């Protein structure tokens with residue numbers, strides 16, 4: 264039986280991943296913060312976007328490629344930065360970087376990944392984006408930027424929606440601590456996931472390899488307190504301006520919901536704004552990220568590149584975000600559900616599934632390009 268027959272939807276991959284990722288890591292991957300109503304709101308906002316099916320338009324062949332920041336991307340979606348990616352599935356970073364290169368879609372690597380940019384440079388091709396949690400120390404910053412550029416990553420993404428660490432109660436309940444500790448309970452979780460355990464034994468204990476050079480906690484995962492010391496989690500405007508000057512490649516700011524801030528970022532020379540509420544992992548009281556898109560689009564004008572993430576679960580969701588004003592969409596959890604379910608084959612299967620779903624829905628809307636679906640929207644936010 265082929266993968267499409269056994270796992271036709273993301274929900275199938277998620278259900279299998281839940282059994283194969285140790286519970287404490289699963290809760291880190293799957294949870295939002297607070298009562299998780301922010302996550303529910305993200306879903307509800309996507310579901311509100313409806314289109315009128317287009318009939319009697321003849322045959323239309325869809326072209327899924329899109330232009331983004333001067334690059335031709337094979338598909339209108341990419342792989343969002345996920346901290347500790349390789350702790351959710353062994354080798355995740357290299358698998359996803361290689362996947363990005365193969366499909367000509369961006370792979371955005373997190374500062375908190377379990378691999379450094381140098382570790383994936385040979386597979387990421389020209390699809391490397393790097394997500395930065397900004398370091399305090401200028402010398403550390405200069406060194407980080409040089410390493411990122413040296414490894415061939417051309418687009419820098421500054422994440423600004425983590426001014427304080429969030430509680431993520433489900434994650435706490437699941438037993439994940441900072442730094443992670445091996446307890447009888449976590450050992451029991453690991454014992455139930457032999458493929459994860461064997462892969463992790465083969466590749467070694469996950470570490471934050473990019474930041475370990477700057478960390479006193481070499482050989483172990485740093486604590487949240489230490490990360491807070493190393494990283495300036497709540498940067499101000501002058502930090503954005505400084506990075507804009509220091510980084511010669513494309514520069515994106517991620518985690519913005521405010522039209523005024525978006526316009527100011529555009530005026531400050533930022534190449535794209537990434538509209539996101541971090542999948543409601545940081546703050547349970549924010550609006551659905553999708554609901555913020557139309558206002559931001561109106562503020563920055565029709566030509567300025569806008570990226571969207573938070574809650575995307577299929578091809579139709581990608582089109583919904585594009586219809587509300589995004590030019591490009593990223594997915595975070597979905598790629599990790601796919602890896603947890605089936606490893607590298609799962610990540611490839613997810614791309615195939617999203618592509619097929621995009622084609623099926625574009626067909627209903629007689630749309631040749633993803634952006635053409637905007638003409639068919641009947642209700643949105």
Ligand SMILES: Cc1cc2nc3c(=O)[nH]c(=O)nc-3n(C[C@H](O)[C@H](O)[C@H](O)COP(=O)(O)O)c2cc1C
Pocket residue numbers: 291292293343344345346347373374375376394422517539540541542544572573574575593594595596597
């Ligand atoms: C487990 C996990 C870890 C994440 N770590 C980071 C990170 O290190 N940096 C960052 O900018 N965003 C991080 N994010 C947020 C994602 O980049 C993205 O905004 C979000 O996951 C998109 O929503 P989705 O997962 O519903 O697709 C993380 C998300 C998850 C699920």
